[in-house]
Amino acid sequence: MAKLKLNFSEPSHVIGVSLLIGGVIFSVYELVHDPDIFVTTLLKSLALGSVYAILALGFVLIFKATEVVNFSQGSIAMIGALFISFMVADENLPIVGFFWEIKNPIYSLGGPEWLMWTLSVLVALCFAAMLGLVIERLAIRPMIGEPLFSVAVITLGLEIVLRGFANDTVKIQYRNINAPWGTGGFKIGSGFVNWSYFAAMIVAAIAFVAVFFFYRSRMGIAMRAVAHDQEAAMAQGINIGKVFAIAWGAGAVLAALGGLFATQPPVRQTGAVDPEVSLVAFRALPAVILGGLDSVQGALIGGLIVGTAEIYAGQYLSGQTAWLGSGYPLIVPYFVMIIGLLVRPYGLFGTPEIRRV
Amino acid sequence: MFLRPNLYTSYEQEIQILPTYTKKVLAAIAIIVLLLIPFDVPLLTAATDLPVLRNIPIISNGIPPLRFLGDNNWLRVLDQALIFGIAALGLNILTGVAGQVSLGHAFFMGVGAYTGAVLGGVASSSVWGWNLPIWIWLPGAGVGAALVGIIVSPVAVRLRGLYLAIVTLGLVFVGIHMSNTTWGKHIAGDPGLGRDFPTYDIQIWKEQPPLISIDEDGKWFGFLDVTDNQKKYLFLAVLFLFFILLAKNVARTRTGRALQAIRDRDIAAEVMGVPEFKYKLIAFATSSFFAGVAGALFASFAGKLPASQFSLALSVEFIAILLIGGVGTVSGTVMGTFFVVLIPKFVESFTDWLADKTEGTGVGAKLAEVVISTGPGNQGPVSSATQTPGYPLNVFDWNLVLYGVLIIVFLIFEPLGLYGIWIKIRNYWKRWPFSY
Structure with missing residues (x-):
């Protein structure tokens, strides 16, 4: 992590610090003024931040290992959510279901509902990982050594392709996720808290802890070595192809998890996969950029900052909707990103590129 | 020099727009074909009416293989290609010549479209419009977009590579959202349906009959009998050629060389005395100007367009154009x-x-x-x-x-x-x- 040095002769640092102080004063005022709303808003923003952090972590894992910004993360999230919706529904599985009547066998085992749901989701995540591996092998592996930008455009092309398939399935009939926590919640005074908030936070915590430990395993060290210098890593005998594959597999799993929570409150209220799900990943991009493209803790902190900004703007500026336009919270992440980049052009924790003449 | 196309004996030779004979011939053929496409050439028409060719389904679907298109529905597709070509040339200056990757080209097109719409459109109870003639709103659209480009560039100049790409991607979403606000609705009209855009008719001033009519069938200059589709195509083709010339010349001048130096190694360019900020700003402004003009043409061509059309998919299309081309x-x-x-x-x-x-x-x-x-x-x-x-x-x-x-x-x-x-x-x- 690069040291954050404050320099008050630089206007952007003054802006950053004054925003921070203003935020603290505002929080204290609101906490005293209307604690119910403030606490529920805080929980909501932490939940949204967790969703963004999960998606951002997927971006960062893939970027660190392969130096590719995966613009198709949104579509992979949507397809992953679709896999989940197929696994948890009481109907024939797609493709094979055309020819034979095959339903998800887990549900015929019996047992508590939440356990069968979780197992089905885990199976769906395996399918998502396989999708990631296939994408990596077919579209990314041949592009090793090409300019970064060509690879980025390949992922944009993938976005079009995958979204074509996914949209086709959900455009008319939204697909339900049937989450065991339901759409319910509890009240704190006049504020409302959904159970899904806690699910999102717990899954984000598990994901980040898992990545933390993974980076300390043998494969994780290899991955960090590849991120540091591909050629040197190859010279040390690290199998770069394996590293790429694992990064894409893990990235796709995280995307699918992000897609799962993108259907739940606070992101969307429907609890079903609809065409808007893939756009959530584009709102997670500011989180990645704000935290720094190649930093895991940056993904967490960037996600939380962006989520907090979005929810708080939605809560406390709602009187200005006429002037700001309906749905204005959705573009708050981009403004946060631009302000953050004015202060630090490589994000909060990103590694600055070393420039030589 | 006929057999030694790469042998240059003077600087003037080297910076020619078309340095070799092959290029001169190919360019001439391309221009002739471009201008002849909307007409029927009698001899070729007769050849395609042969029953052998007529029975191939894709030809009966509307693609004539040997003759020019005439007044055909494929002409509209080509119109779109010409408009997108202008925008892509603009992105080429920013991304290809100056090396600044931008995913926000659709945003600048949108800015141009709505600047043009406010300047040239007809006002109603819900939207603004000053009903000015095309020779004001078309350049005005470009200038409006260029100004927005200049406003954005201080942020953009600080960023490099993929960071810049993602920030400009953010512009697209911000732009679509802005059309959704109360003041944005006066500019962009209803978010679902969009607003009416001005037509291509070339007028001297507001209420006068058009000097050169483009939106109606009829004769041009008293003798050239063309339909409105053909007129639109020819108008766009001439503009397209003009912008090709402009883009070629940007790359050949001092500015173009400075931009190329920045693309190849920005810090080295600065060491050699190329002011990075100034030239990146110029690149953004020029590219946005192209995008603005193309956006206004595109909106006017479509007639009615919701602001959500200027989306990420459009930006991706331009990046794809650059990389595929x-x-x-x-x-x-x-x-x-x-x-x-x-x-x-x-x-x-x-x-x-x-x-x-x-x-x-x-x-x-x-x-x-x-x-x-x-x-x-x-x-x-x-x-x-x-x-x-x-x-x-x-x-x-x-x-x-x-x-x-x-x-x-x-x-x-x-x-x-x-x-x-x-x-x-x-x-x-x-x-x-x-x-x-």
Whole structure:
């Protein structure tokens, strides 16, 4: 992590610090003024931040290992959510279901509902990982050594392709996720808290802890070595192809998890996969950029900052909707990103590129 | 110099727009074809009426193989290609020449479209419009977009590479949202339907009859009998040629060389005395100017357009044009434009052709039936309906998927783009009959 040095002769640092102080004063005022709303808003923003952090972590894992910004993360999230919706529904599985009547066998085992749901989701995540591996092998592996930008455009092309398939399935009939926590919640005074908030936070915590430990395993060290210098890593005998594959597999799993929570409150209220799900990943991009493209803790902190900004703007500026336009919270992440980049052009924790003449 | 095309004996020779004879001839042919496309040439028309050719389905669908298009529905597709070509040339200055990757080109097109709409559109109770003539609103659209480009560039200059790409991507979403606000609705009209845009008619001032009418059938200058489609096409073709010349000249001047120096190694350029901030600002402004003009033309061409059309998909299309054509070259950009804009239309007519095929008999019909499902119970991965619930891919999404696959496959197999293919062909014939 690069040291954050404050320099008050630089206007952007003054802006950053004054925003921070203003935020603290505002929080204290609101906490005293209307604690119910403030606490529920805080929980909501932490939940949204967790969703963004999960998606951002997927971006960062893939970027660190392969130096590719995966613009198709949104579509992979949507397809992953679709896999989940197929696994948890009481109907024939797609493709094979055309020819034979095959339903998800887990549900015929019996047992508590939440356990069968979780197992089905885990199976769906395996399918998502396989999708990631296939994408990596077919579209990314041949592009090793090409300019970064060509690879980025390949992922944009993938976005079009995958979204074509996914949209086709959900455009008319939204697909339900049937989450065991339901759409319910509890009240704190006049504020409302959904159970899904806690699910999102717990899954984000598990994901980040898992990545933390993974980076300390043998494969994780290899991955960090590849991120540091591909050629040197190859010279040390690290199998770069394996590293790429694992990064894409893990990235796709995280995307699918992000897609799962993108259907739940606070992101969307429907609890079903609809065409808007893939756009959530584009709102997670500011989180990645704000935290720094190649930093895991940056993904967490960037996600939380962006989520907090979005929810708080939605809560406390709602009187200005006429002037700001309906749905204005959705573009708050981009403004946060631009302000953050004015202060630090490589994000909060990103590694600055070393420039030589 | 006839047989030594790469031998330059003076600086003037080297910076010519078309340095070799081959290029001169090819450019002349291209311009002649471009200007002749909307007309029928009698001899060629007679040739395509031969029954052998007429029975090929894709030709009866509207693509004439040998003759020029005349007043055909394919002319509208070409119009779009010309408009997108202008925008792509602008992006080429920013991304190809100056090396600044931007995913926000659609945003600048939108800014241009709505500047043009406010300047040239007709006011109503819900939208603003000053009803000015085209010679004000078209350059005005470019200047408006360029000003926004200048406002954005102080942020953009600090960023590099993918960080810049993602920030400019943010601009697209912010731009679409701005059309959703109370003041944005006065500019962009209803978020779902959009607003009316000004027409191409060239007038001297507001209420006068058009000097050169473009939106109605009729004679031009008293003798040239053309329909409104042909008029639009010719108008756009002339503008397109003008902007090609402009783009070529930007790359040849002091500014162009400075931009190339920044692209190749920005910090080295600064060491040599190229002010980075100034030239990046110029690159943003120029590119936005092109985008603004193209956006205004596009909006006016579409007639009525919601602001959500200026979306990320449009930006991606321009990036695809650049990469498929060949980054940094004007001729590559032009080739890429025609390729990328025409491909979806070809994919569409291919799908139509497949759907037609299923009604026939023979091997072709059997193959087509495997792919296309025409009704319920008729299995196949693609449905011929435009909206289907469930698994058979509807035609609209199928076109989108094929388009994306083509972009990916093209980039994997030909990373240098169409320009790279041209280089290969040229080098082959240069050393022919020797293999190296």
